[in-house]
Amino acid sequence: MDFLEAEDGWSLSFAGAGFLGLYHVGATQCLRQRAPRILQGARRFYGSSSGALNAVCIVCDMSADFCCSNLLGMVKQVEHLSLGIFHPAYNPIEHIRKKMEDFLPENCHILASQRLGISMTRWYDGQNTIVTDFATRDELIQALICSLYFPMYCGTIPPEFRGERYIDGALSNNLPFSDSPTTITVSPFHGTVDICPQSSSSSLYELTAFNASFQVSTRNFFQGIISLFPPKPEVVADYCRQGYLDALRFLERRGLTKEPVLWSLVSKDSPELIEEPRSADHDQGQKLSLTIRWDIPNVLVKDVSNFELLSPELEAALKKACKRDFWARLQCSVPGRALTYLLLPCTLPFEYVYFRSRRLLLWLPEMPADLCWMQGLLKSTALEIYSMAKTQLLRLGSLPVTSADSGLLQPGTAASENQALNPRFADRALG
Numbered sequence: 001m002d003f004l005e006a007e008d009g010w011s012l013s014f015a016g017a018g019f020l021g022l023y024h025v026g027a028t029q030c031l032r033q034r035a036p037r038i039l040q041g042a043r044r045f046y047g048s049s050s051g052a053l054n055a056v057c058i059v060c061d062m063s064a065d066f067c068c069s070n071l072l073g074m075v076k077q078v079e080h081l082s083l084g085i086f087h088p089a090y091n092p093i094e095h096i097r098k099k100m101e102d103f104l105p106e107n108c109h110i111l112a113s114q115r116l117g118i119s120m121t122r123w124y125d126g127q128n129t130i131v132t133d134f135a136t137r138d139e140l141i142q143a144l145i146c147s148l149y150f151p152m153y154c155g156t157i158p159p160e161f162r163g164e165r166y167i168d169g170a171l172s173n174n175l176p177f178s179d180s181p182t183t184i185t186v187s188p189f190h191g192t193v194d195i196c197p198q199s200s201s202s203s204l205y206e207l208t209a210f211n212a213s214f215q216v217s218t219r220n221f222f223q224g225i226i227s228l229f230p231p232k233p234e235v236v237a238d239y240c241r242q243g244y245l246d247a248l249r250f251l252e253r254r255g256l257t258k259e260p261v262l263w264s265l266v267s268k269d270s271p272e273l274i275e276e277p278r279s280a281d282h283d284q285g286q287k288l289s290l291t292i293r294w295d296i297p298n299v300l301v302k303d304v305s306n307f308e309l310l311s312p313e314l315e316a317a318l319k320k321a322c323k324r325d326f327w328a329r330l331q332c333s334v335p336g337r338a339l340t341y342l343l344l345p346c347t348l349p350f351e352y353v354y355f356r357s358r359r360l361l362l363w364l365p366e367m368p369a370d371l372c373w374m375q376g377l378l379k380s381t382a383l384e385i386y387s388m389a390k391t392q393l394l395r396l397g398s399l400p401v402t403s404a405d406s407g408l409l410q411p412g413t414a415a416s417e418n419q420a421l422n423p424r425f426a427d428r429a430l431g
Contacts, residue, residue: 009043012058013177014051015187015212016119016147016170018227019075021050022236023188025067026243027195028058029314034248035256038184046130046176048119048169051186052147053096056140059112060105065317070099072237072321075230080331082340082348085153085229088355093145093154094362100141109134119169119176120146123158128172128211131161153228157370165373174210186247188239189223190215195250197242198298237318241301244311252296265304266297 014024031038039058047055057067074095081087105111117130120143134140139161146159146166158165169176175193177183190199191206191213205216214220230236251257301307308315330336363370 009041010038010182010184011044011046011177011180012038012042012055012184012186013175014045014047014054015175015185015189015193016047016049016051016168017188018050019071019230019236020188020223020227020239021054022068022071022240023243024051024054024186025057025064025071026240026245026314027186027247028054029064029311030244030247030251033311033313035251038256044115044117044132046117046119046183047147048174048176049148049150052116052118052144052169055116055118056104056108056112056144059116060108062103063317064314065320066103068237068240068314068317068321070103072233072318075233075236076324076328078230079232080328082344088352091355091359093149093159094359096148097141097145100144104137104141106137109137109140112140117176118143118147119173120161120166121169121172123165123167126172128169129166130173130176157374160369160373170210172210175212178211184250186243187212188243189220190217191220195243195247197246198249233322237322238301240314240318241304241307244314245299245301245304248310249296249298253293255293260296261310262297262299265299 017023028039045055045058047053054067074092077095078084078090081089084090113133116134117132120129120131121127122129131143134143142159142161146161147169149155149159149166150168150171151158158167160166175185175187178185178193184195185193186195187193188197189212190197193213199215199217199219207214207216226235245262248257249262252260252262304310324332331340
């Protein structure tokens, strides 16, 4: 059954991708521009980690300019830091929290309830939880923070949501409801996803993990590194453009666009559309349905000479977000980098003290709850270790005793029989 004909409607699911989350922005912009019915008629938008951020931007009707400026703003922030993500000033969770508190509308929790599904991983047992209802605006923001929190990368104490501790939703369910035939899945990694890059690798192996499939290839490996260690903003912007092209390929394969744009980009003549009747018992007035066109070409960003012709709004947003001021250009230049690293032994101690102190001050309101949780965690861990050690000792104490003369002896009679067989004990008893 076609996903647009489902009785309960269709949904969209966005995979967690770290800094490659800009891929989702390009795919969303393509759907909004060339097939608005898919976004307007979707029953729910699911997402984990950065995919959840894109889902909430769709629900709240955020523009492409807003998404590009904020995501590429984080990339530029990492680029300016001398040690990258290892710099003490790097704090992605607080940066995202501040942006959401400043720009999310006041009724965002009303817009998101029953339309947004955020994937989170429960800390103590690793079970997945998908939250679809939000009582307040702060609760929605906290759920997003929990879904984005990658252990050790974002901090050491997981955030709390409704009395429970949660971490990155991608660690338990990276692509929610991907097995449903009415769910359109989006991922920047090569695999068997509806909207994803088409791999040119000859590898036929796939890895299924975290409820998502990944092709085993070097390209996916490097994209996984890029998702945590971002390159230059221009490189990340190309992933956004690729998301637009991959979403356009999905639409053209399904026959959801009026004209074959991708064929014109690769300078080939567009073949005629193949049509076939849905079934023999349909009325003569019924329309014909388009079959899936697997021959639609795979177009890369390097094949498009002028991306502005495809999406002027997205291209303008990317160029604006990648633009640097004079000080940023000077800092990112070779002399600026060299001067930064030369001064690092002098500046790093002061920066470390300043940013760590600032982070401590921000942590003060949450300190009592976090310390109480840490105390309970240490107590439960100590009790578990004690229980395991006690079980092992009791097991060792109940093992049978072996003797060279009599073989295996029962634990209850081992001491008496050993005494009877020992000559010294017999002599001592007679004396």
